[in-house]
Amino acid sequence: MKLAxxxxxxxxxxxxxxxxxNVIVLSFSFVIIIWMKGAMTGWDYQAKTDMKNYEIGGGQYWHENYDxxxxxxxTDSHAPIPGEAKNEIDRGEMLAVLVVQGSIFPQGRMQPVIIKGIDPHQNILKLPTGSLDTVPEAIxxxxxxxxxxxxxxxxGDYVTMRWRDTHGTFDAAEILITAVFSSDVPAAEAGTIYIPLKKLQQMTLLDNHATILTFRDSDISRPExxxxTLKTSEKLTHQVDEMIRTKSVGQNVLYGILIILAMLAIFDTQVLSIFxxxxxxxxxxALGYTRNEVVGLFTVEGAMHALFAAVLATVYGLPFLLWQAKVGWTMPIDTSEFGMAMAQTxxxxYTVGLVVTTILIVFITTAIVSYIPSRKIAKMNPTEALRGKLQ
Amino acid sequence: MEIIRIKNLTKRFPMGKGEFTALRDINLEFGTGEFAGLIGPSGSGKTTLLNIVGSLDVPSEGEVFVLGKSIGNLSSREAAQLRKKNMGFIFQSYNLLQVHTVFENVEFPLLLLKYNATERKKMVMDALEWVGLTDKEKSKPPQLSGGECQRVAIARAMVKRPSLVLADEPTANLDAKNSHHILQTMEKLNRELKTTFLFATHDDKVINYLHRKIYLLDGRVDNEEIVEHSQIIQS
Incomplete structure (x- = not known):
């Protein structure tokens, strides 16, 4: 093997x-695959982190009617905060959120909204709830x-907000926008207005009621x-996983094409070499190799393209990949319209697993592609081969 | 000591629906240090015989023993071992590895025999000195003349000091001056290292150097001639 x-x-x-x-084509595949897979992993991580930071915390209890x-x-998905949760809420380990339907009238247009009542002093979610504690004269x-x-x-804008209390009576009041936050989590932003929990409970006559109980991320086992309904963070981010998986299928097709292109070049070189x-x-x-050893030599030769490609990919790909990890990849279109947790950048x-898997896949594929045409050597007549006669 | 023994050798090749007999009932023996040649026109079977002796092909009938081993009964691995350890090959078109340097070409058989780097270096330089190419060790075959390429091939064949060197039309692509040069080199190595040389040729220049001439015609031994040492010197 050493000799080969x-x-x-x-x-x-x-x-x-x-x-x-061949090596350049193959190294290009290495870099693109690692970069795209890395972008997917980054997206997955960013989406889940943002969801945890702005929407779901370490997991949630949903009122059984909440959808x-x-x-x-x-209208029916709220209930008094259960006694078991009160201690945690008092300690700041849990956050009660009341969710009701309403409308606002910006510039005279009616716009349906979801009104969420949230504790201004919470620190479980990274929402700017501190801004809800600054204006005593308005909502x-x-x-x-x-x-x-x-x-x-x-x-600083005032806007009229209308809601219905628990008896179905409409009421309206002016609210003052005290902060605008950016989260990359559509579910936390789209059509949602956050006001103090106590105020919303008063407005809807739902004293001590909540729709969602969000708890802090911890290893504590949560009782029913x-x-x-208990919704763990894994359950709540399941959709992100599904979405990433769906996207990955499309991406894998692209990897397949990239690898096939590189493998075609290797295969072509091998076939040409053997002729x-x-x-x-x-x-x-004649010098003492067996035919199978020559097959081995040609296979190693083909597979070595992958080794050179890995080295070349390291030379130009590593700085590129590190630079990308630092500055990110800014999407050319507005991702807020995507309807999913996706940052603009x-x-x-890049995980060790990703790099190792990519290298292994390319290596094994290259070795197979190199071996297939080389098998022909095993059937060659050496005396004909010595004369360079095509067989 | 006997190096090669050929007993009732017949070699047939399939041709269309029938067969073509390239060698018929050949009986020959070669001892250590012989400088012998198989002489004959194209199609007389000399290269076929050389290939069988070189364990690159097998007899259809009869037996060929090289260094006591029956060629027809060797597995491909055993045949490769025999070639690797005991045989050197010199070809008409040199068959050098084009992308390797002169040094690497000559070093190749030693790599197969797993000599260490120091030994390899010394043996390669010795071999290049025999053929007068020490100054070309870093050159690649495309940068060499035909005569130089064949001298590299001789160095490659001789570097492991094999018992037997098989040379198939070694001067066919060379001019007279280069032909004489490489033949003198081979004769010198034969004399000094006692290596057995077996040629396949129809070149008069080579024939004049041979100590033993075996004439083949239509696959049979037509004539055999032993040349006295004094005659060779005269020639």
């Missing part, structure tokens, strides 16, 4: 440009950038609460 490696190295170096063209995709259920509210853009509201180097093959056999994350 040595000879393969000499042969590839001696082949010059032919070798380097975020059906606003009509909101303070904050919104996300997405909502601000849609309703053309900004900090009667009338509430052009018949005399050399015969010489190896994705920061690729």
């Amino acid at each position: 490696l040595k000879l393969a190295y000499r042969n590839l170096m001696g082949a010059g440009l032919r070798t380097w063209l 975020p995709y059906d606003p009509l259920t909101l 303070p509210a904050f919104i996300g950038t997405m909502m601000a853009n849609n309703s053309r509201l900004s900090v 609460l009667e009338g509430w 052009r180097r018949q005399k050399e093959i015969g010489t190896y056999i 994705l920061y690729p994350i």
